[in-house]
Amino acid sequence: MSKAISKKRPLTTDEKAAEAAKRQIKSAEEVLVHVRKLSKLIEREPRIAKGLAALDLPQACREVVDKDAGAVLDEVEAAIYVVASSILRGEGFSYDIPSRAKGNQLYLPELDRIVLKDSTSQRPFASTSTCRKAVFTTRVLGLVHELCMKQIHVTKRDLFYTDVKLFEDQGNSDAILDDVACFLGCTRSSLHVVASEKGVVVGRLTYREDGDLIDCQRMGVGGKAIPPNVDKVTDIQSDALFILLVEKDAAFMRLAEDRFYNTYPCIILTAKGQPDVASRLFLRKLRDTLRIPVLALVDSDPYGLKILSVYMKGSMNMSYDSSNLTTPDIKWLGVRPSDLDRFNIPQQCRLPMTDEDIRTGKRLLEEDFIQANAEWVKELEIMISSKVKAEIQALSSFGFQYLSQVYLPLKLQEGDWI
Amino acid sequence: MSKAISKKRPLTTDEKAAEAAKRQIKSAEEVLVHVRKLSKLIEREPRIAKGLAALDLPQACREVVDKDAGAVLDEVEAAIYVVASSILRGEGFSYDIPSRAKGNQLYLPELDRIVLKDSTSQRPFASTSTCRKAVFTTRVLGLVHELCMKQIHVTKRDLFYTDVKLFEDQGNSDAILDDVACFLGCTRSSLHVVASEKGVVVGRLTYREDGDLIDCQRMGVGGKAIPPNVDKVTDIQSDALFILLVEKDAAFMRLAEDRFYNTYPCIILTAKGQPDVASRLFLRKLRDTLRIPVLALVDSDPYGLKILSVYMKGSMNMSYDSSNLTTPDIKWLGVRPSDLDRFNIPQQCRLPMTDEDIRTGKRLLEEDFIQANAEWVKELEIMISSKVKAEIQALSSFGFQYLSQVYLPLKLQEGDWI
Structure with a gap:
């Protein structure tokens, strides 16, 4: 009625x-x-999608952008190429990961939002303190590569469950996922994790x-x-x-x-x-x-x-x-x-x-x-x-x-x- | 892509x-x-929408059914007619509300679900213990009447807010709403509260x-x-x-x-x-x-x-x-x-x-x-x-x-x- x-x-x-x-x-x-x-x-x-590049900043800042699956695949492969060459040179491998800590965050009044400054931290495989994180990072890079190849989307929980043996706790895979997004310079959704x-x-x-x-x-x-x-x-x-x-x-x-x-x-x-x-x-x-x-x-x-x-x-x-x-x-x-x-x-x-x-x-x-x-x-x-x-x-x-x-x-x- | x-x-x-x-x-x-x-x-x-009527039960049971807005209006008006005549006879008024207490619930294996038995409790206005509940009930009946007239749907929270002075706590209006559904013999969604x-x-x-x-x-x-x-x-x-x-x-x-x-x-x-x-x-x-x-x-x-x-x-x-x-x-x-x-x-x-x-x-x-x-x-x-x-x-x-x-x-x- x-x-x-x-x-x-x-x-x-x-x-x-x-x-x-x-x-x-x-x-x-x-x-x-x-x-x-x-x-x-x-x-x-002007469009609000104003980027960092448009500003003439005294210090380097970092922001991620949306990338399509092909571009993410290229980034992952480039990163792994660096790792592989380093190993072949007999130097082991290490990731140079942008810091997401509060000390590296900056409020930019020009953009009216918080961005990351450019400090990074080394994550060498051959160090007891960073060995596990280096392995997690490699694994997440591999999983992201798979997602982008198959063009499918999964949740953070799914990602964790693909290798519970390794990650042990979802907190570990979640944190590494954000690291990888910063590292590759793309948004988390570009990684096909939603x-x-x-x-x-x-x-x-x-x-x-x-x-x-x-x-x-x-x-x-x-x-x-x-x-x-x-x-x-x-x-x-x-x-x-x-x-x-x-x-x-x-x-x-x-x-x-x-x-x-x-x-x-x-x-x-x-x-x-x-x-x-x-x-x-x-x-x-x-x-x-x-x-x-x-x-x-x-x-x-x-x-x-x-x-x-x-x-x-x-x-x-x-x-x-x-x-x-x-x-x-x-x-x-x-x-x-x-x-x-x-x-x-x-x-x-x-x-x-x-x-x-x-x-x-x-x-x-x-x-x-x-x-x-x-x-x-x-x-x-x-x-x-x-x-x-x-x-x-x-x-x-x-x-x-x-x-x-x-x-x-x-x-x-x-x-x-x- | x-x-x-x-x-x-x-x-x-x-x-x-x-x-x-x-x-x-x-x-x-x-x-x-x-x-x-x-x-x-x-x-x-056979259809699972089997009603109580189809069963030959030794005791009376109560179940609510979906009713359209017109039927709910009729039920509300009939209830208020009873109340008004009682007041005009100088007898005050009271509602005969089905009990929803655990003791009045019954698991019916024939239907494979829990139904209510037929015990009810009186809710006279002229009693200190039930006066407020009788007033709440009258008010909810009025609000339901309005909803069915206007053919609109609201949430339980909206219902509470239409008369905070009276209900004081949402628990009060929520409980009365379920009482009213039982009392009128119709589902809560028939009352246009969703x-x-x-x-x-x-x-x-x-x-x-x-x-x-x-x-x-x-x-x-x-x-x-x-x-x-x-x-x-x-x-x-x-x-x-x-x-x-x-x-x-x-x-x-x-x-x-x-x-x-x-x-x-x-x-x-x-x-x-x-x-x-x-x-x-x-x-x-x-x-x-x-x-x-x-x-x-x-x-x-x-x-x-x-x-x-x-x-x-x-x-x-x-x-x-x-x-x-x-x-x-x-x-x-x-x-x-x-x-x-x-x-x-x-x-x-x-x-x-x-x-x-x-x-x-x-x-x-x-x-x-x-x-x-x-x-x-x-x-x-x-x-x-x-x-x-x-x-x-x-x-x-x-x-x-x-x-x-x-x-x-x-x-x-x-x-x-x-």
Whole structure:
């Protein structure tokens, strides 16, 4: 049954307030005026995929790039050729591995992200302290070669299990895999080792995935699962004006069921909490290809901001690959601490922050990506001083569809992002 | 680049063994002979959607059924009519709520699942001990009425947030929601309150989701996200011979990338670990509509079996809805404890069971759904006495594609499920 059942009941006070707010919303075209302006600005900007080479840096820095299977095979073979010649010369062998330690990381304000400096460490086979690591490295190079030859993708767990005898612990093969990515100068996904998928997407987007044409506007209410191997995503096309990045599954579901993207042309994406590598790569790829703004809808708490920071700045651990994983210019649409009063969120839907929340909030306040934006600082200060947080779902107190029918349209109409 | 790159290297011993095993695999048609036989058997069986009414039980039992929005509205209005008349008679009001306590649960061997007996408890408004619950119940009835009128779906969290002042804790609204489902005699999804989605599906399956035609054979490598509201899934069509239920994301990825379903016509489904309600409802719906066997690929450990038990028997908490959530006749394809020796899984890929694993294994051995199948008992006894477990990924020790190219085809060819 798709026809709404027509029975009437009187509205509650909260619903009346929501109805009043709803009357402020103009036509979809008028609502989208500010978004269109933002899109224009972004189109005119230089591409965010700015590389290290474009900068005139005083010191050498290192960043990995996406390479195709053939190029990775060449890199592996070149590395093994060096090893083999060294052995034939009677000199044994050693790998010169870039250091991924904190001391070798550098925040580059020009790129607004963390990159690796150029220090490396020797990993000779003929040393008791590095012998095992040298063997692990050789084995991982061999396995990566096999994956690229067969053109298949596996998980880190699969890689570990191909030689449990040798690696003993998955921590060993995982660490060596990141070393090998740095060593070969390519991204971990270029090595055909992928993360498991968690994200879903719906909206005004079509693309090809391993050849199949995917139309995200015809994905029902559940959406399309974001593939673990983003290099199989090609032919991205869209008439969306913006990407709506949603922290929570529940909000995604509401927007998908209400087909929010039909009225306000957008692509809706969620990684269901802490973002996985595949979702981050996918967002970045969409952003680079389509050059449209990314607006974020997260909980009004330090954890929501931490999630934004992972999308925007990446994690320390993967800093060698920050150029492919991060989407720097995400706009914070909501739910912002100042929204709580502005939208009269009932006191009961505001939750007290724990001591840990407040500590996390204060730490975030120190971080570059917050400091870089005075408005973000102001919002975070409101959060910390008021000591209250709120989830996206707090908006449900005005009715189940308040999010899709009132809150988001009003936010867009007013261009209320920072 | 989709063409495999043609460089040769010598095979390892493990890979030679895998090649030898691969040579045993006959044509796809021959591999599928046993599956076809099983399908025929299942087609001839009476539908598993056997209701309580069909049984001549000595005592009254209670089970909920799926109802459409109109029917739920009628139930809610009838309940409120009773309440209103009682108030107008000056008698206040009370709800007669079915008990969901353990003492009111009954395992029915005829149905091979747990149902509720018919004891109920009064929930009068005019009693200090039940006053709040009576109010919660009234409020949830009102919210469900709204959802069914608007024909929208929300999560349990959304429901809680519509009246935080009243419910105070989500535990309160969650418990009342299950009470209301029992009280109205319908499933929780009929109330338009859904779980968040986690599962994905690929393979020989088409269906309509909220009107959109979904072709799971054209879903690339990431698959289609299973929708949270399974009642929006209609028009299920498939030429698959079986459903392959996979515990882990990584195995799903391998099979999806290798397009396993092209050679062996099947539907591949995973809930990525512990199954959520949406995936269980979806599996059951596929099974009922298509009447094809469900073969399970889980880790060879007690946790893998526990996951099977949730698909097959459901959880105690949702026993009032066991008839819609469970798929009783799942076949255990692998990885079974006896496979470890049979397929020569290297010792290093076998993990020692912890004391907790062994305790869980022993508890499982007592359970009806294991006891009902002598072969399952035997396998579980092998696991407990050998004290070793293994993950699906242990098969990667013979090469990354051993699972899709050797293990599964051999298992199918031999009809090796129990």
